[in-house]
Amino acid sequence: xxxxxxxxxxxxxxxxxxxxxxxxxxxxxxxxxxxxxxxxxxxxxxxxxxxxxxxxxxxxxxxxxxxxxxxxxxxxxxxxxxxxxxxxxxxxxxxxxxxxxxxxxxxxxxxxxxxxxxxxxxxxxxxxxxxxxxxxxxxxxxxxxxxxxxxxxxxxxxxxxxxxxxxxxxxxxxxxxxxxxxxxxxxxxxxxxxxxxxxxxxxxxxxxxxxxxxxxxxxxxxxxxxxxxxxxxxxxxxxxxxxxxxxxxxxxx
Amino acid sequence: xxxxxxxxxxxxxxxxxxxxxxxxxxxxxxxxxxxxxxxxxxxxxxxxxxxxxxxxxxxxxxxxxxxxxxxxxxxxxxxxxxxxxxxxxxxxxxxxxxxxxxxxxxxxxxxxxxxxxxxxxxxxxxxxxxxxxxxxxxxxxxxxxxxxxxxxxxxxxxxxxxxxxxxxxxxxxxxxxxxxxxxxxxxxxxxxxxxxxxxxxxxxxxxxxxxxxxxxxxxxxxxxxxxxxxxxxxxxxxxxxxxxxxxxxxxxxxxxxxxxxxxxxxxxxxxxxxxxxxxxxxxxxx
Numbered sequence: 001x002x003x004x005x006x007x008x009x010x011x012x013x014x015x016x017x018x019x020x021x022x023x024x025x026x027x028x029x030x031x032x033x034x035x036x037x038x039x040x041x042x043x044x045x046x047x048x049x050x051x052x053x054x055x056x057x058x059x060x061x062x063x064x065x066x067x068x069x070x071x072x073x074x075x076x077x078x079x080x081x082x083x084x085x086x087x088x089x090x091x092x093x094x095x096x097x098x099x100x101x102x103x104x105x106x107x108x109x110x111x112x113x114x115x116x117x118x119x120x121x122x123x124x125x126x127x128x129x130x131x132x133x134x135x136x137x138x139x140x141x142x143x144x145x146x147x148x149x150x151x152x153x154x155x156x157x158x159x160x161x162x163x164x165x166x167x168x169x170x171x172x173x174x175x176x177x178x179x180x181x182x183x184x185x186x187x188x189x190x191x192x193x194x195x196x197x198x199x200x201x202x203x204x205x206x207x208x209x210x211x212x213x214x215x216x217x218x219x220x221x222x223x224x225x226x227x228x229x230x231x232x233x234x235x236x237x238x239x240x241x242x243x244x245x246x247x248x249x250x251x252x253x
Numbered sequence: 254x255x256x257x258x259x260x261x262x263x264x265x266x267x268x269x270x271x272x273x274x275x276x277x278x279x280x281x282x283x284x285x286x287x288x289x290x291x292x293x294x295x296x297x298x299x300x301x302x303x304x305x306x307x308x309x310x311x312x313x314x315x316x317x318x319x320x321x322x323x324x325x326x327x328x329x330x331x332x333x334x335x336x337x338x339x340x341x342x343x344x345x346x347x348x349x350x351x352x353x354x355x356x357x358x359x360x361x362x363x364x365x366x367x368x369x370x371x372x373x374x375x376x377x378x379x380x381x382x383x384x385x386x387x388x389x390x391x392x393x394x395x396x397x398x399x400x401x402x403x404x405x406x407x408x409x410x411x412x413x414x415x416x417x418x419x420x421x422x423x424x425x426x427x428x429x430x431x432x433x434x435x436x437x438x439x440x441x442x443x444x445x446x447x448x449x450x451x452x453x454x455x456x457x458x459x460x461x462x463x464x465x466x467x468x469x470x471x472x473x474x475x476x477x478x479x480x481x482x483x484x485x486x487x488x489x490x491x492x493x494x495x496x497x498x499x500x501x502x503x504x505x506x507x508x509x510x511x512x513x514x515x516x517x518x519x520x521x522x523x524x525x526x527x528x529x530x531x532x533x534x535x536x537x538x539x
Contacts, residue, residue, distance in 0.1 A: 199312050
């Protein structure tokens with residue numbers, strides 16, 4: 001996976017899907033949600049004092065975007081190495097499975113959000129996409145939605161920009177369903193991952209955030225309901241690696 | 254394993270940095286505000302310290318430019334030695350004062366103007382000269398930055414230590430290790446050692462004997478690997494014995510309040526500490 005050179009978010013593959021497929025890997029975790037040039041949204045009065053989580057820390061919603069941004073600025077350089085080290089290369093398998101599930105064909109209008117690499121780049125905000133309604137056949141987001149401040153808004157936007165009949169696909173860390181594995185996974189996550197982050201990337205805190213943000217993300221069922229709330233139908237999910245990650249799928253009908 | 258993970262108490266539980274509810278998951282809430290012993294503190298479990306020590310040692314050997322790894326190694330393996338050092342400092346009146354007042358050495362605390370006005374031959378003057386000669390830079394991001402320059406390994410030296418202590422789980426000991434790092438340049442000055450590789454190794458031997466810090470011992474033992482045969486021969490036959498002898502003879506160098514001795518003649522300070530002239534000139538050797 002090529003290391004992303006900028007913190008731009010999107011990969012909009014408008015045409016030539018077959019061209020994309022041969023060299024194409026599903027982009028990984030690469031999200032930054034600056035309250036940037038596009039979709040600069042004024043916070044409404046009601047949202048002022050709202051708090052949310054940043055890993056296990058509590059922060060204001062306003063702060064979260066900036067803090068997540070800093071994390072990804074920090075991890076960018078060693079991003080690919082770290083993904084390989086942390087997952088022992090398995091993240092590539094997960095992403096391949098996502099692509100396989102998608103079964104894209106030439107001409108598919110695909111929007112990949114929080115993409116690490118891609119053909120054409122557009123900078124934007126997942127909570128306020130710079131696209132018209134009913135534009136894409138498939139919307140994917142891999143290891144990105146966890147970092148969005150308002151997941152429900154990102155889901156609504158996904159629904160909006162998809163064509164009727166379009167498919168939403170999300171690859172994300174989820175809850176492990178096996179008790180023994182869950183214990184081992186916890187130990188590995190909290191004891192080993194930050195150490196790897198420190199030794200390889202000189203960055204303990206970003207990787208501490210990573211493992212904490214995974215714990216904060218809704219369970220498979222809860223996330224399924226959130227997707228349904230956004231208007232998607234035929235919502236299903238599939239666990240990979242005993243639920244360490246899950247692929248959620250929904251359709252705009 | 255279940256009982257181990259139930260946070261019975263720190264010594265019994267390999268996985269806990271601090272007690273918390275669920276298995277293997279340290280309470281992050283503890284890492285914010287209340288649980289921290291000092292601002293940059295990252296509480297770590299025994300397992301994490303072991304992994305960090307091993308990882309940092311490996312990475313430091315693999316990539317000698319990773320000075321942050323040497324620092325991490327020092328912090329994760331130094332607990333016992335730091336306690337001994339701290340106790341030594343407490344027993345000494347000057348050392349006790351240092352522990353009390355916690356002086357820091359950085360660009361902001363050093364009065365460069367005053368240092369420059371000091372008479373030739375004073376400790377402060379020699380220290381300043383050392384910084385000048387070794388290309389003292391204001392924005393060194395680490396305590397030392399290695400740079401390959403025309404075949405020599407030169408170090409950019411700055412009094413700024415921007416790498417704060419993180420993995421020491423005692424705030425007084427965290428200061429002690431920070432102090433140890435910050436007086437490193439003073440030791441160079443006292444020992445008359447330049448900042449090339451050979452000079453650094455000599456200082457490390459001195460520090461190893463003085464502090465007993467595992468990181469110093471490891472650096473002293475592994476540092477020479479990269480030396481030429483000639484330098485290695487000089488090191489073993491002359492420099493190490495000299496460094497060890499001086500290290501043993503000198504009182505605890507962390508108990509010296511260097512900031513109060515700028516005017517003291519360098520020779521007088523050396524004599525006080527029992528530090529003799531180096532047996533040979535190390536400049537220009539690699």
